[in-house]
Amino acid sequence: MSTGMSTGKQLAGLLLLTTALTFPGAAIAQGSVGAPNTGAEGSAPTDPNADENLVDQVQGVDNEPVEDTYEEPDISIPGGGGDIIVTGRRIRDVTRSSTQVISVLTNEQIARTGEGDIAGALGRVTGLSVQGNGFVYVRGLGDRYSLALLNGLPLPSPQPLSRVVPLDIFPTNIVASSLVQKTYSANFPGEFGGGVINLTTRAVPEESFVKISAGISGDTETTGGDGLAYYGSELDFLGFDDGTRDVPPALQAFLDSGARMSDLGVDQQAIAKDLINPQLVVMQKIPNLPPNWSASITAGTAFDVGDGRLGVIATASVSNKWRNRFVTQQTAANVDLDLDTDFRNVLTDNRILVNALLGFGLEIGEHKFRWTNLYIRDTLKQSSLSVGEDFQDDRSKQIQDTAWYERQLLDTQFVGEMEFGDFDVDLRAGYAQTQREAPYEYQFEYVRTNNPNDPTGDLFLNVLDRQRGNASVTFSELKEDLYYGGIDFSYPLTDWLRATVGYAYTDTSRYSERRQFFFDASTDFEDGVGSLMPLYLLGDAIIEYYDIGLIETTQADPAFQADLEIHAGYGQVRIEPGSGITVDLGVRYEDAKQSVDPVEVFAVPINSASSTQIANDYFLPAGTLTVEFGDGFQARLSGSKTIARPQFRELIFQTYYDPDTNRQFNGNPLLQDSELINGEARIEYYWGSGQKFSLAGFYKDIDNPIEAYSSFSDNERITSFANAPKATLYGAEVDLQYNYDLYDWGGWFDTKRLVVVANYTYTKSEIKVGDGDTTFVFPGGERPATDFFIDGVPLTGQSDHIVNLQLGVEDLDRLQQFTVLLSYASKRVTSRGTSGLPDIIENPGLRLDFVAREEVNFMGQPIELKFEARNITGRDHFEYQSNGTTRIEINSYDVGTSFSASASIEF
Numbered sequence: 001m002s003t004g005m006s007t008g009k010q011l012a013g014l015l016l017l018t019t020a021l022t023f024p025g026a027a028i029a030q031g032s033v034g035a036p037n038t039g040a041e042g043s044a045p046t047d048p049n050a051d052e053n054l055v056d057q058v059q060g061v062d063n064e065p066v067e068d069t070y071e072e073p074d075i076s077i078p079g080g081g082g083d084i085i086v087t088g089r090r091i092r093d094v095t096r097s098s099t100q101v102i103s104v105l106t107n108e109q110i111a112r113t114g115e116g117d118i119a120g121a122l123g124r125v126t127g128l129s130v131q132g133n134g135f136v137y138v139r140g141l142g143d144r145y146s147l148a149l150l151n152g153l154p155l156p157s158p159q160p161l162s163r164v165v166p167l168d169i170f171p172t173n174i175v176a177s178s179l180v181q182k183t184y185s186a187n188f189p190g191e192f193g194g195g196v197i198n199l200t201t202r203a204v205p206e207e208s209f210v211k212i213s214a215g216i217s218g219d220t221e222t223t224g225g226d227g228l229a230y231y232g233s234e235l236d237f238l239g240f241d242d243g244t245r246d247v248p249p250a251l252q253a254f255l256d257s258g259a260r261m262s263d264l265g266v267d268q269q270a271i272a273k274d275l276i277n278p279q280l281v282v283m284q285k286i287p288n289l290p291p292n293w294s295a296s297i298t299a300g301t302a303f304d305v306g307d308g309r310l311g312v313i314a315t316a317s318v319s320n321k322w323r324n325r326f327v328t329q330q331t332a333a334n335v336d337l338d339l340d341t342d343f344r345n346v347l348t349d350n351r352i353l354v355n356a357l358l359g360f361g362l363e364i365g366e367h368k369f370r371w372t373n374l375y376i377r378d379t380l381k382q383s384s385l386s387v388g389e390d391f392q393d394d395r396s397k398q399i400q401d402t403a404w405y406e407r408q409l410l411d412t413q414f415v416g417e418m419e420f421g422d423f424d425v426d427l428r429a430g431y432a433q434t435q436r437e438a439p440y441e442y443q444f445e446y447v448r449t450n451n452p453n454d455p456t457g458d459l460f461l462n463v464l465d466r467q468r469g470n471a472s473v474t475f476s477e478l479k480e481d482l483y484y485g486g487i488d489f490s491y492p493l494t495d496w497l498r499a500t501v502g503y504a505y506t507d508t509s510r511y512s513e514r515r516q517f518f519f520d521a522s523t524d525f526e527d528g529v530g531s532l533m534p535l536y537l538l539g540d541a542i543i544e545y546y547d548i549g550l551i552e553t554t555q556a557d558p559a560f561q562a563d564l565e566i567h568a569g570y571g572q573v574r575i576e577p578g579s580g581i582t583v584d585l586g587v588r589y590e591d592a593k594q595s596v597d598p599v600e601v602f603a604v605p606i607n608s609a610s611s612t613q614i615a616n617d618y619f620l621p622a623g624t625l626t627v628e629f630g631d632g633f634q635a636r637l638s639g640s641k642t643i644a645r646p647q648f649r650e651l652i653f654q655t656y657y658d659p660d661t662n663r664q665f666n667g668n669p670l671l672q673d674s675e676l677i678n679g680e681a682r683i684e685y686y687w688g689s690g691q692k693f694s695l696a697g698f699y700k701d702i703d704n705p706i707e708a709y710s711s712f713s714d715n716e717r718i719t720s721f722a723n724a725p726k727a728t729l730y731g732a733e734v735d736l737q738y739n740y741d742l743y744d745w746g747g748w749f750d751t752k753r754l755v756v757v758a759n760y761t762y763t764k765s766e767i768k769v770g771d772g773d774t775t776f777v778f779p780g781g782e783r784p785a786t787d788f789f790i791d792g793v794p795l796t797g798q799s800d801h802i803v804n805l806q807l808g809v810e811d812l813d814r815l816q817q818f819t820v821l822l823s824y825a826s827k828r829v830t831s832r833g834t835s836g837l838p839d840i841i842e843n844p845g846l847r848l849d850f851v852a853r854e855e856v857n858f859m860g861q862p863i864e865l866k867f868e869a870r871n872i873t874g875r876d877h878f879e880y881q882s883n884g885t886t887r888i889e890i891n892s893y894d895v896g897t898s899f900s901a902s903a904s905i906e907f
Helices: 003-016 050-059 107-113 118-122 249-257 268-274 540-545 747-751
Strands: 102-106 128-131 135-138 146-150 175-181 195-201 209-219 227-230 283-286 292-305 308-332 339-364 367-390 395-420 423-448 470-494 497-520 549-552 559-578 581-598 612-630 633-644 656-658 663-665 674-687 691-703 706-713 716-723 726-741 752-768 774-777 781-784 801-811 816-825 828-831 840-842 845-858 861-870 879-882 887-889 898-906
Touching (some): 209 308, 249 268, 268 549, 716 774, 747 752
Antiparallel strands (some): 209 292, 227 283, 308 339, 339 367, 497 549, 612 633, 633 674, 656 663, 674 691, 726 752, 774 781, 801 816, 840 879, 861 898
16 A cells, blocks of 8 residues: 555544544624724725715615715615615614615624634624535525625626535635625515625725735644645645646547547547546645645725726735544444444645735716626645445445645626716626636545455455445536626605616526546456555556556536526615605516536437426515614514525536535436515614614525435435425524723723624524425436425524624724634534435534734834634534434534634735
8 A cells, every 4th residue: 555545544543533523613793883993904094974974885875965985895786876775864874774684794894703704704694604615504594595796796606516606715805895685675686595695895995005914824633733635736835737637638539539438449548547647646644734824915096087086906815724624424224323334534625715806996976887807716635535344245445535626716797886866877797707627536445355254355455346446537627607787777756765677687607527437447457456556556557457447437417508597677666655664665577597408428429318497487576664763763574585596506417526525416407496485574773883782583485495315326425405395484583782982991991892792593494295295306206205305304504593792892092802702503404314314413513713903013014913713612513313312423523723813014
């Protein structure tokens, strides 16, 4: 065996001693308390009228002129220059003035949380939780029920598993504000289940500035410890490949030919020799894993151009992070949860994130134009070694995996918000492209039979017959293009009635291809050769001498084309029939065509049935009533109908491995749209500056919710998707924001303020399924729904309880903040169990963080310093199945505590 394999044995052996298995809970506590001098990047000094100016920016409908000219956090959404606030209301708190239930995180509030990406910051908003790798869940509903927009325009996802973009790829330094709207309004797309998250990129600064930042971090499970890695290419540390991972010539010629691997004339040995690259195959132990590091630079300026003012802002950053996971992975043989397999898996991830933004803003009179260009590249280099037992045939296995995943987003968008007196015109257009490439996903499996009658029964061998060992290499790619256009017109018909009409068009096109090849040896392959390390096992001489060939396992449906085209029109009125009463009414019409079709890549076609054609149109009404009672009290009542379409990945009948969850997924071409009826009632009380209390109840009725379920194929767990007949979700939210000046304490506290932000969300959901209900699962077709769902169980991803608490002390005269952040999320289902097996449960639990920020003077130049301690209590990741008496671990691992320190200087 190789050095990497031997070292992996030692690491795997250490795993056997590991007994604490846990998870980092979603961070919490919304930071919408007004912040004094926070030192946010490129921001103007704090203005006492900040909240009022923000209201005016969001509202865009106020009859009275706005005299304030301070540059404040911006919000850009569809609908007549960003209308979400009713006419004539000059209340400072934007969440109070909005006709909808919203939360707004400004760049100052995001900075207080200390989070490096926007997903982490959003995890502190009431009712929101972050699951997996950056997917934000609203009120316990999965990511398919959450809509993510950038400057009011949709984004394609670089993740094959989802049409929703993972928000952890957006660094906080490019985001000016984040709006979360939980009640539906017709100016947003109809795919609105739990809520919409709209990110607005950095606004044009009032003054020229340059800000440089750098940071270093590490965690107790990774930094300074041993890990696994392979060499790759010289540019791997920057997240780019130097050509080492290009498709080899022999394989490329085969792919271009349209031939099948089994066709006569295909030189399998020549292709096989081309597929083994020592730089990508040899895995080794890496001692003393380095700390994580990050660096960024942001600059902006503005100058007069003719009668207008032109601003430019640019930012670029790079981060390089390492993460060790020592995972316990088990599977059940029966409903008693007797073990079928039991593995310990050592994974080392090296994640590199590179991003850049270039934005231009032009203001001419009352007209505002914005052109934003965004580039994000997220790369994961993963090495894995698993050691475990297969009790089905009493064998032991060692499995080595190496992989490289590139995700890339390019986005350019134009927004024009024009005012012609009382008549507003809002233009939006954009193009975005995401790509994902995963070349050379290698897997080598060595098997020990443990049979005393086998002369080599005590040795791990790989004889390349898929019974006692196998070797495979996979190439996959994804490309998605999205075009968007929209126009809105808004006009006040009277002093108490404003009307908005709009049209929007989106065209999404995704191409996905996956080609997997197994190396195949004949029966005369010698056992002794099977003991060689992967590089020598498949050396040119061995391939030639033993006539090793290839089998393509993805030959049935290797490529898919997916398309979604939506035409939408809407009308919306904002009414103020009397003092303190506002009504927001609207209806949206959407006509959509969604298709997923196999792409014929072979010269001789195969008739495949794994295609999808969905064509639906909907009228989606929405209304919200807001009543003010005076003295800071108000109440809201909201109702709407919305939809949720199946994601492309959920429809494509093609296996996909998710490196973040260590799980394989396969789509179901027979999925259908989900329809939701939403209702909410809320009371709110506001007092003082940025202080408020709210209590809300909400209810959702869902037809055909899409749920994940797990099954087994060739003794491997596969997650797929099916429509449950019906589900309901209801719950309550409590939100408190309070600050208290500490000057009475004297001394150090003379200029300090206590900030308390606390929220609690209770959510309860139930799947409804009866004996006569059916669902459709490919390729079997119509099946009893009770084969996949149990009546009364919760929806996947939903925690009954989410608690957020933020306690902070900050200085009112300078940048100095100390914040303790506590979060708790109760158990939630990640995938349905089938064939009588229990559901797979995740238990996030309690997490404690600490963030400190302070500005110091160094040689006459102010420098912002930040220190973070995350997961102080060491909460680990638990994902398991339990029948009440027996529990098996599906994907459980230690997380550890992380520490980071950073500094930034602005000129």
